[in-house]
Amino acid sequence: GAGVSQTPSNKVTEKGKYVELRCDPISGHTALYWYRQSLGQGPEFLIYFQGTGAADDSGLPNDRFFAVRPEGSVSTLKIQRTERGDSAVYLCASSPSDRNTEAFFGQGTRLTVV
């Protein structure tokens, strides 16, 4: 597709359940980022991939959060034992390898934990 695609657009889950959020980056973009945006806040960095490897996962809040990008394209953010505090919009972005280039964002997945 022409832009970054995130699915689902909305996800409601019960506390304690496991969820997966998918990101399909722009074709050819080697860098992929996950951010979390809580209501009234700016996007908060979670993890950055360069190719298949997680180059920086310093933003993941705890070990319930995990992300993969096995083939260097699609990425999945996985959250185990969800908590109400995990409710937020999860944003994915991608960019070419040139670090001078801006990131292109998807529309996000709104996760609600009830």
Next chain:
Amino acid sequence: AQSVAQPEDQVNVAEGNPLTVKCTYSVSGNPYLFWYVQYPNRGLQFLLKYITGDNLVKGSYGFEAEFNKSQTSFHLKKPSALVSDSALYFCAVRDPNSGGYQKVTFGTGTKLQVIP
């Protein structure tokens, strides 16, 4: 550590008047700076960036921003505001010397309200 501050939660401006949305940054080296806009229920859209060169950067939709190294600022400006400019604006910084990766840190956002 890199950081960005947007001191105003909201900016109100009359349609046709010039607008300024403020941003200051903190990085260890020379920064890469970005402005993004977010419309309701939409993802972030890139407006403009400063990497190097001319301190005045022009971007999408008539917006521009001025990089001021001495004041560590990167304020967003537009000569004449439109009602359609009403949205949430985010300033962001990347420290190119921070270990080779591309972590971008965002500010908390400024809501721009253009009044007809």
